[in-house]
Structure formats: C-alpha cells, structure tokens
Amino acid sequence: MGARIKDVAERAGVSVTSVSRVLNGEKYISQRILDKVNQAIKELNYSPSQIARSLKKQKTNTIGVIVPDFTNYFCSTILSSIEESASEYGYNLIVCNIAENLDKELKYLQAVQEMRVDGIIIMHQKTDERILSFIESASMPILFSCVRSPLPDRFSVLINDYQAASDATDYLIGLGHRRIAFLGGDLEDVTSGQSRYQGYLDALSKAGIPLNPDFVKFGNYKQESGRIRMKEILEQGAGERPTVVFAASDDMAVGAMNCILDYGLRIPEDISIMGFDDSLIAKAVRPMLTSMHQPARELGRTSLEYLHNLIEDRGQPCCKEIYLPHRIMERASCRRI
C-alpha cells in the first residue's frame, strides 16, 4: 500500500503531525494546511493504516462475533442486525462460524483476542471448560446473544426461553390438545435447549397432562433432524399419534412438517405443528407455520448496543440477563381440536 503519512507530509510540505490532525478532523488547522494536505492525499491516493492507528490508540473499532451457523435463518438475521448497528457505531465485524465445533470456537476466541477486538458477541450453544476459562480470564467485554451467559459476571441479551416454551405449550393446550409431542434442540445446549424443554414439561404438568416419553425427541435445531425425529415418532408403532408437534426451532418444525406431509397426513387436519423462532421460513412454507416469535432484529441491535456500552465503560446493564419480549405468531399450522 504505497503512501505513508510521511509521504503525504513531505508532498504537502508540512509535518506529519499536521497531516495526522487533518486526518482526524481536529480543529485549529489553517485552511492553507488543510488544502495542501487534502491535495497531497488525493495525489498520492493515500489510505491511512488502521493497523498503525490501532497500535497507537490501543483500540481497533472492531468486534468479534462468534456464530454457530451462518446458514441458519435465525442466526443470519441476528448477524445481519448486529452488523447494521455495528456499522452505525463505526465498528467492523470479524465473524467466526464455529459450526458447533468447540475447538474451532476456542481457536477463534484466541484469534480475536490477539486481534485486540474491542469486544466479543457470542451466540454459541454448547461450551466446555477451556472456553469457560478463556472467557473468565479475558479482559475485554464479552456479551452473549440469544443464549444465557454461563458465567456470573458476563451479560446476555435474549428472550426468556423457559417462559416462551411454557407459553407455547399453554397455547396448544388451550387449543384443546393433550397429546403434545416435543421436538427439542440439543440437550447439551444448556441455555435454550434445556430451558425450552423445561418450559414444555412444566406447562404439561401444570395442566395435569402426563408426559408421554414417546412424544419427546431431541435433534440439533436443523431441518434434517426434525424430519428424522418426526419419522421416529410416527413409526413408533403401537401408541397413539400426537395431535400436535411443538418444535424447538422453525427449521426442525419444517423438517417435521415435510415428514408428516410425505407420509400423506394433512396439516393441521391430522397433526398440528408449531415452530420456534418465527424465522423467514415460517412464512415460506404451506401451510404457514404458527411459531413462537423471537424479536431477532431487536435482539441483534440490543446486543450490539449493550456491548458498545460495555466497551465505552458506560456502566453495566441493569441486570445480568436482558429479556426481550416473545410472542406467539398464529398462522395456519395449528388447529383447535
């Protein structure tokens, strides 16, 4: 990258200090110098080095984002929303796709630390000792988005997964369902996976509905796992079929839907189905999917704003977990029985 600040200074016949001042838009610079410097910058096609600037200022205006899976609608919506806000605040994003690989996550955490990002947003679901200990000893702000922080002194922005799953189950019970199957995410996912399952369990028990273990299966939030687990439920021989399936993600719900449809059953006449996330795909399938709405864009924006506050040391959020409101989006895939 050709020109350095020194070249600009020489060309303009001024000191590097003056060039730096122009670059940083300081006041108290004479018009004469301003013009000469701008002229020289143009002539040399000069682009200042953020590397050098970051080294000196000990600030990179960069934040690292750890995402489980770019190709997941919900993740990419959050990411896109984080990006939008980051752009407003002048941050650039280093993104890391960990693909549920803890080794990769650790490697990335180290990498962004070495790059001296100003802060980190983590959306991972699983974790392990190494990662926990990294986070614990890291000195930069770290915020968890859409998952609960595993550590007491780190913050998270998310919905109340337990309450949301419980509300969803209540809703299905209110529709007259008693045989309610649950297609869970990963149980190793200690934050949303377990919370959503627990919400389902408690809502059933509150309504006095006994749990049918045949109606509970776990996957990995992806479509294919929804299809496979649904198949297991349908082929379980003897027992009765559920009248509704509550999936812990829209992707799993769609997988289950297609399994049901491919079996020649109708939705919602034979089996109702409810998703979780209310991602774009919920409106793309037919029948349209009733789903628990997570305010994805607000989650992304709020995550970035809180991280920004942490970085600027504007004091801590009010509480360790910031809950954004969830709500049920009623569509065509659940019927009253």
Add this chain to the structure above:
Amino acid sequence: MGARIKDVAERAGVSVTSVSRVLNGEKYISQRILDKVNQAIKELNYSPSQIARSLKKQKTNTIGVIVPDFTNYFCSTILSSIEESASEYGYNLIVCNIAENLDKELKYLQAVQEMRVDGIIIMHQKTDERILSFIESASMPILFSCVRSPLPDRFSVLINDYQAASDATDYLIGLGHRRIAFLGGDLEDVTSGQSRYQGYLDALSKAGIPLNPDFVKFGNYKQESGRIRMKEILEQGAGERPTVVFAASDDMAVGAMNCILDYGLRIPEDISIMGFDDSLIAKAVRPMLTSMHQPARELGRTSLEYLHNLIEDRGQPCCKEIYLPHRIMERASCRRI
C-alpha cells in the same frame, strides 16, 4: 490487555527475540529457553498482539468479504464455505453486509483497505463509478465471487449464468412447455441478472418460441418480489396463463409458488415452476422445487483458494473467469406436458 512481549522476556529472563522465536515456532531454540518462555507466557496469561505483528510484517492474515445479504440462503452458504476454507488457510474474515446499498459498499471497501486486509472477495450485484474506480486503483488482490468482474484485470469465480439459464429453458421446452414465464432478478445486476435473462431469451428464440412480454417480470431475487410479480402474471386478465414459471432465484420461485398455491392452483398440475440456485429452501418446500444447481460450497472454496493464490503471488488463474459446472436438479415442481 496486560502483558507485552517485553514482560514475558523479563519474567523468563531472556531477550524479546527469544520470546518472539518461541512464539513463531522457530527452530534452534534451546529446550531451557523454550520452557522458561512458555512458563512465563502461561504465568502472565500473555496473548501476542496481531496488531503489532501485522504492522511489522505488513500482512494481516485477514480478508474482507463483501456480501449483499447475509439472510439470503445462497449468500450465507457461500459465506460459510469461504469461512471454512479461510479458516484452513489461517485467514480471518471481516464481513460486510451491504444490503444493496452502494454508499455502504464504498465505505466498507475503504474500511477494509485501511485495515490492510490481504485481499477482498466481492459478491455484489450492482456497482457504480465510484466503486469501479476504487477497485481499479486498489493495490490488493480483489476477486469476484458468483458475479462477473466488471473490470478487465480482476478475476471471478462463478457459474456460466447465461448457459445455465439457457439450459434450464431448454429443459422446460424439452418437457413440452411453450408458455414459459420468466421471473428475473434485477436487470441492474449486470452480471447474473442480465445473463440469465439473455439465456432465457436465446433459448426461446432457438426453439422458435415467440417471446410473450406479459410473461416476463423482474424483481430483486427475494421471496416477496417473486410473490408480487407472480400475482401480476396471474392477474393479467385476458391472456393465457403460462404453463411453467422459471425464476432467477429459489427465493423468488418460492414466493411465486406460494402465490400460485394461495390462488388455489396446483403445482405442478396447473403450473410448473423452476428455481435457480438450488439452495436449502428448494428441498424445504412442497412440492420440492426443481432448480438449477449452483455448486455453492465449491464456489466459496474455489473463490478463497484463488484469492489465496493471488495473495501469495502464485501467478494468476488460467483465465479471467473461472466457471464451475451447473446442473439441473429435477424434483417435483415441474411436469411434462
């Protein structure tokens, strides 16, 4: 971030050079020093600064990726595949979501240049003079992925959009269709948008089928625009309906599908439909979507590999445009008539 290399050196009682050597895994270091340094690193929880390293080495091991829209399945698949390869080669990714905003793209291009990324991958569809002139005068390697390079001395990795659209149209003609509607992407998208349209036109004319202007609409590749344009075609009063709709993206195809379905028409009995991209959504909808397959993961991987070669100065690719093979994925949404 507490400790610097100097602190480690003092703690270990050696010179900074020795620490640097250990850090960079050089050989010819005595076991004694190695142990002492590693010990000190651990005790101080030292993390080397990539900023300082980059400044010195004039290399950041970072590449910038300009993406039109994270939330698009096809984009996110490419991105995820680029990420995967980048990770193998030891690059970190700065990603930029431009949301079809040219101002934002220019801002981002400047930003990644200032961050001294080792190279840039661009996936944008539209462009303008300012961006062109930036790219022209930029001194780092820039590679276009999934779009044709607008500049003669820059490379691209993509499929042959013209040929693919022409093949798709041929396929539909082979199925007996003559009333073939076309749901195009953006005509301002000078690379794929125009090429796909031209492929469609030429295939029709080669088969001696006159173009029906009522059957051609343009959108923006997104679902909603597919739905809206399809509605226009369906409500066009007087004329006959098309027997098949060829959409320039799967998302538009799904939008069109839902419009058709919501109209009470059947797919493919009443109208067949064909998509483009073969993204995840093609298999998520019912009937499953016949689509022109783009080898997304290979496109991403190849893009990164060629950029890497450019960065390492391993000579230029064989040709300006590297075409990867496309193919038709036959599914249930198109019938022979």
Add this chain to the structure above:
DNA sequence: ATGAAAGCGCTAACAC
C-alpha cells in the same frame, strides 16, 4: 497554529 520526537508491541537484520 505547527513541528520534533517518543513510543504503541512486535519482527528481523545483524552481531556475538
């Protein structure tokens, strides 16, 4: 209002 010079944390000659 402008400039000289120190130093951010690291690497790589070069010397021993």
Add this chain to the structure above:
DNA sequence: GTGTTAGCGCTTTCAT
C-alpha cells in the same frame, strides 16, 4: 543459540 536494536505507520505530549 542468543541478544541488541532499528523500524513498521501512526498519535500525542511537549515545545515553540
């Protein structure tokens, strides 16, 4: 094998 030291390109006191 190991250490000394000069920068990488910038910002920022501190003088003037």
